[in-house]
Amino acid sequence: MQLELNHVTKTYRGTQAVADVSLRIGPGVLGLLGPNGAGKSSLMRILSTITRPTTGTVIWNGTDIVARPEPLRRVLGYLPQDFGVYPNLSAGEFLRYLAAVKGLTSRSAKARVDELLELVNLTETGSRPVGTFSGGMRQRVGIAQALLGDPELLVVDEPTVGLDPEERMRFRNLLGDLANDRIVILSTHIVSDIEAIADDIAILTAGELRRRGTPEELLRSADGLVWEATVPVDAVTEIRQRATITRTVRTAQGVRVRAVAVTSPMPGARPVEPDLEDAYVNAVHSPMAPAGVIR
């Protein structure tokens, strides 16, 4: 099971959304992390064969998905960012409808839908229309529809947008559990969405792959670059001009500032261990790192 992107670019009428991205992806969770507009959705639409790359190739188990999309489509589950539901149908009705569209027989569709409703914890919603569901419940319907065909490749685009913290956590756990024997690609701009479940992280910004590695490798890439100091409130604006601030906490003594910089960016700063948020901010804001892509 391997997905391979070779020098993939995507240009929309003059806007370069994806710039020369090469990646080899195997089983497990790949967290695709990047700010808004980084090109995550464009890349995911390419992987889902919804759109074609402008240049470059995408190879699924040896087959070029642009020339022959069918082998990948048969094993693909996709949850797009703008996933829509038929609001008057119940979760079961909606999923059985999609199963029929996918070509499942009504008997196997019923069994599969019941199994998936159980998996995403929506069995109890009965005949309640999906239109009355919370954001988190709708996203769980979205994941269930992506899993209808028991996909080998599951692509989920910013699935935690609009979820409350508890729903977000449940959703993350569900995705982590699903990754055992398939490739799960999850895009987000929130580091904590992937921190606990991704064993592989790719950071994209302005269409470029800035870093690729395990969480440990990414942490190491920010070693020696993270500083903390408590400073007067009015010093923060000036520090911001010299360093990328990743966190500020008000304390009785002033503001505790955490910042990423090559050298100490403020008086009295002490170096601290980077966390993944620091490593992400460093990857996005620093010029292309000397090491470039980690692997």
Ligand SMILES: Nc1ncnc2c1ncn2[C@@H]1O[C@H](COP(=O)(O)OP(=O)(O)OP(=O)(O)O)[C@@H](O)[C@H]1O
């Ligand atoms: N269909 C399109 N036509 C023209 N420009 C597009 C189209 N889709 C995306 N873009 C542009 O390509 C760039 C990358 O967008 P993309 O949606 O892939 O990024 P993203 O990382 O998913 O961001 P977001 O989280 O905001 O969706 C942006 O500048 C966007 O405006």
